[in-house]
Amino acid sequence: MGKKLTFLDLFAGAGGLSEGFIKAGFEPVAHVESDTAACYTLRTRMSYHWLASCGKPEFYVKYLKGDLSRTDFYAEVSEKVLGSVINEEIGTATLPKIFHLIDELLDGRQLDLIIGGPPCQAYSLVGRSRDKNKMIGDKRNYLYVYYAEFLKRYRPKYFVFENVMGLLSAKDKDGNPYLAAMIDLFRKNGYETEYEILSSEEYGVLQSRKRVIIVGKRGKDTGFYPVPDKWNPEVNVQEIFCDLPALKAGEGVSGPVQVNPYNGKWQVTADIRNENIPVTLHQARPNNEQDLEIYRIAVELWNSKKARLNYNALPSRLKTHKNRESFKDRFKVVASDLAYSHTVVAHIAKDGHYYIHPDINQNRSITPREAARLQTFPDDYYFESISGVPARTYAFRQIGNAVPVLLARKIADKMKEVW
Structure with missing residues (x-):
């Protein structure tokens, strides 16, 4: 395989899913995320990768040691790299701006892959149990509709959509399953989809965490799901x-x-x-x-x-x-x-x-x-x-919401094999 395969990360969070694909050799074009703190994390991470590729990791070390402010650290980084993190909530009003920014970053290149999953609260069993309306009517239930808009515009060969187990049972006010609606919408936009429940401890991650991982492929092929290779490291x-x-x-x-x-x-x-x-x-x-x-x-x-x-x-x-x-x-x-x-x-x-x-x-x-x-x-x-001042609360929230990097890497490795 010659050129690196390009990807766009939607609802990127702190970048757990993205980091796995980067480690597998994919090239990020852009990350779209609404949380401001997570966007700073993504900018810092993309800055680290860029500096490492340029042979200048010492600026990252200086930043971690407190010898550089965040502003001075970012001043050492390409503006295009910093601009590849788009701090916007995905919605009807923001789509034109987000599309414009991604188009500029692509600069005529083909986008090979879209990854990401909308916020999980609306589908999660816990979220529904805590909400008096069982999350029915919550706008986050319908963010997959915008995901389809990105598929329609950029026509990647594959997409990877991740979410919580509650997605399998979540329904709208009329009792219609959201998952079925997603699959139908993706098919109307030219993609067949297949999904598996992946449990992170089967892939070398030392915690029990199940996720629904949907993979879509443009066209009408079936039987394409890239089942990751399992790994039991036998450590505690x-x-x-x-x-x-x-x-x-x-x-x-x-x-x-x-x-x-x-x-x-x-x-x-x-x-x-x-x-x-x-x-x-x-x-x-x-x-x-x-x-x-x-x-x-x-x-x-x-x-x-x-x-x-x-x-x-x-x-x-x-x-x-x-x-x-x-x-x-x-x-x-x-x-x-x-x-x-x-x-x-x-x-x-x-x-x-x-x-x-x-x-x-x-x-x-x-x-x-x-x-x-x-x-x-x-x-x-x-x-x-x-603010740039280290804070445990921000860190914990971003870490907790993320897809385990090693699980993402296992998925990405297998996708490269079937490409």
Whole structure:
């Protein structure tokens, strides 16, 4: 294969899906995302890739060390690279502007692939359980209609559309399944679609996370689904954290930290490590006495029975969350002896997982860097805030919402094989 295959990422988030395709050798033309903090993360990531390709990664290192402001760092980067991240909400009013910007970035080239999935809240089972209207009428239910507009305009050979398991059962106010409507609309625009449920722990990711991955192909072919190759690395959670400095609640820094020597294989095979770029965002949030008491209960339950804590089983004085029907396991154990953890979710910023270290009993929330490793983001990936001041909440939200990078890479590798 000669030229790199080009792709457009819609509803890009912090770029987990995109990063997997970049690692597989695809070339991003543009990312479209409405969240401003995530767009800064994408700009910083695209800047890193561009600087690395130009042999100038030292500017990225200076930025992570705090020797350059974000403005000064971006000044070292091509304006086209920075402009390839389009901070817009996709809708009728914004489509002409977004199309114009993408057309300029393509500059006459063919777009080979579109990837991305609309925000999952409208389809998720949890989202429906929390919303009094069961998400019926929520505009996010219909964002796939705009996705089809991009297919109509750019006519890529393939597209990859990812979403949560709830998509399989979500229906509109008349009881019609959204998935069937999507498939019908994509077919009307010239694409056959096939889908599979992929569970991330089957592809080397050390957490349990199921996603519906729809692949569309232009034309009328069927039987084209690029089923990724499975990988069971046979490592536990401790191995992916073992080189990070031990912390207690409230300890750590957002800037570079010195990691310990690593003699394992998973971090290398999963392409997590980069010995030339500092590791950042290893900072645990402080915990109040109530959290610490809940952590102690949960850890004792895990150590004695290998059982998860049900939030509703806590003493009444410790149950302060109003919503007790969904997220009953809001305090999740990330234990060192687990083959994989529970899903790392966006609400970790508020609800918190906690980590059991084999040598010191770390009853604390996990750090953004630990969450990023569970999502298989490489250590050189930096998560931005709006202001440029590092913030755990922004980082956790972006990490939690992302597609695990390694899962995306497995999908991308297989797509290149069938191209």
